Amino acid sequence: METPVIRVKNLKKYFRVAQKGEGFGAAVASLFRREYREVKAVDGIDFDIHAxxxxxxxxxxxxxxxxxxxxxxxxxxxxxGEASVLGFxxxxxxxxxxxxxxxxxxxxxxxxxxxxxxxxxxxxxxxxxxxxxxxxxxxxxxxxxxxxxxxxxxxxxxxxxxxxxxxxxxxxxxxxxxxxxxxxxxxxxxxxxxxxxxxxxxxxxxxxxxxxxxxxxxxxxxxxxxxxxxxxxxxxxxxxxxxxxxxSEYAHEKYLQVDFENEVSKEALEGIGKVVEFGGLQAVIAVPRAEHAKKAAELLTRFEIDNIDIQEVELEDIILKSFADHV
Amino acid sequence: MKYLRTFLLALQVEFSSRINIFGWFLCSLIPSLLLILVWFAILGERESISGFTKGDFAVYYLFITMGWYIVGGTFGISTGRKIKNGMINTTLLKPYNVVLGQCLEEQAWKAISFFLALPIMVFIVFLLRDNISIHLSFGHILLLIVSLILGGINFALIQGLVGISAFWITEVWPVDHLRVILLSLFGGLLVPLALMPSAVRALSDFLPFKYMFYVPVSILLSKNSNPYLDAGIQLLYIGILFGIYTLVWSRGIKKYEAIGI
CATH class of the missing domain: 3.40.50.300 (P-loop containing nucleotide triphosphate hydrolases)
Structure with missing residues (x-):
């Protein structure tokens, strides 16, 4: 297999940051005794990147x-830790x-x-x-x-x-x-x-x-x-x-953005999926990813629809979800 | 080539600020003229003090004013500021010496200042012509040029050390201020070392400061007993300071936090 151009192994960077309490008294005290806190900016990351x-x-x-x-x-x-870029x-x-x-x-x-x-x-x-x-x-x-x-x-x-x-x-x-x-x-x-x-x-x-x-x-x-x-x-x-x-791992849903011909009730839509946004004539409904086509068809048969868009979950939301899962 | 290009770019930038440069020159000329007048008043009717005549004092201070544009500089402060603000990050990425680049950039305004100041200096020398007498052989002139260059390198290495002290401290100006005091005291910038107390003179022999301005001006005034030895010591100090600089840089760069991006 091709050698990676970037290879990072257990790379760490810790900074020592001086601490000071609030106000003038703390500033004077810090002249005589300074406290430091260790900040782990990078704490043991590994990855390879290829050309x-x-x-x-x-x-x-x-x-x-x-x-x-x-x-x-x-x-x-x-x-x-170790870092190598282009062999250097x-x-x-x-x-x-x-x-x-x-x-x-x-x-x-x-x-x-x-x-x-x-x-x-x-x-x-x-x-x-x-x-x-x-x-x-x-x-x-x-x-x-x-x-x-x-x-x-x-x-x-x-x-x-x-x-x-x-x-x-x-x-x-x-x-x-x-x-x-x-x-x-x-x-x-x-x-x-x-x-x-x-x-x-x-x-x-x-x-x-x-x-x-x-x-x-x-x-x-x-x-x-x-x-x-x-x-x-x-x-x-x-x-x-x-x-x-x-x-695919984090976006288990797709969004159906729907414009209706006539006003519908929120309760009626809840049978289709989770109503994310609702405005009487418009709604955004989250449905399971695997069933989005079936759910769209169900909407078309049960309601008078002017327009329907099938949307992916925003990358921002996926990333936020991923961060939340790892906290 | 890359450092020559840096110098040429800095020169282009300086062309747009000639008025500032002229103003700075006048500011730096006033203290020298004042010191000349003070020594003229002290000498009064006397021929000389510790071998320094009126003419020697005039040459001494005028040379220090002009010599500053060859030997002196302030790039330690700007280097320190750039390190503190993380502004060297973009340069550290490149096959380029950050401190040498700063030094070369500074040579641009020094060169322009030198040539702008030259006519005024010639006029002052003309006014003081009755007091000034310099007799230099070709060998002396050559030695003077070599000594100025060596003094400039010594000064640049000290400036470099002042600048890279920013790897440890947030403000380098106190270090630079200390450098100015030491240079004034042990480097003859304020008063010729020959007029200083013997303890100061003795100590100055073991410090690098007199090898920046004082040795070249002494060669000009033919006051060195052994100018070749002085030039040799200048060379020796370059080696010592370069060694210290390299060591401090290698330690400092490991400590550098590259603030900002």
């Missing part, structure tokens, strides 16, 4: 997602390793603020030792894919958030990294821009067989970009499998 996989790394705030990405990219040293130990920060990875951070900027983005691109070309002809080729391709022709000569400070994010992606991908870590790449962007970036990431993965690990609070990023999901909570892995499998 070309697109993996979503999900969890609530403070779950340990970003800390894991930082350890895998070599920014942060683990407390214990990230904490050694080997230049050969650094030339093959990238970390795109939605809330951190690498572009030079007062200069056009092309100047940062040139700097990255030198840092990653990309030959000039190859640089031109990659830049042209990325600029076209992200539709950036018109903004390249404006200072970064004059660009919109979406334009800046697209320039960040170009700066991070100029050296064609084999492994791309993305931390909230679409945060703060409008829907159209989010869609463009998702399409771009899929295209990049397909074209270069790049491994993509993504954290995001937008489930559309996860659904549209990733095939596999790793759920993490309190620094521990609680789920790791294909998104489809997660849905």
């Amino acid at each position: 070309g996989e697109m993996v979503a790394f999900l969890g609530p705030n403070g779950a340990g997602k970003t800390t894991t990405l930082k350890m895998l990219s070599g920014i942060l040293q683990p407390t214990s 130990n990230p904490q050694e920060r080997n230049p050969e390793f650094q030339r093959q990875i990238s970390l795109v951070m939605g809330q951190r900027n690498q572009l030079w603020w007062n200069l056009p983005a092309t100047d940062t691109f040139l700097l990255n070309k030198d840092i990653y030792k990309v030959p000039l002809d190859q640089y031109r080729l990659i830049l042209d391709e990325l600029v076209e894919l992200l539709d950036l022709q018109d903004v390249l000569s404006s200072p970064v400070r004059k660009l919109s958030l979406g334009q800046r994010m697209k320039c960040e992606l170009v700066a991070s991908l100029l050296h064609r990294p084999k492994v791309v870590f993305l931390d909230e790449p679409t945060i703060g962007l409008d829907l159209a821009m989010q869609k463009k970036i998702r399409a771009f990431l899929k295209e990049y993965n397909k074209k270069y067989n790049a491994t993509i690990i993504l954290t995001s609070h937008y489930m559309d990023d996860v659904k549209e970009v990733c095939d596999r999901v790793i759920l993490i909570n309190h620094g521990r892995k609680i789920y790791d499998d294909q998104i489809k499998k997660l849905i």
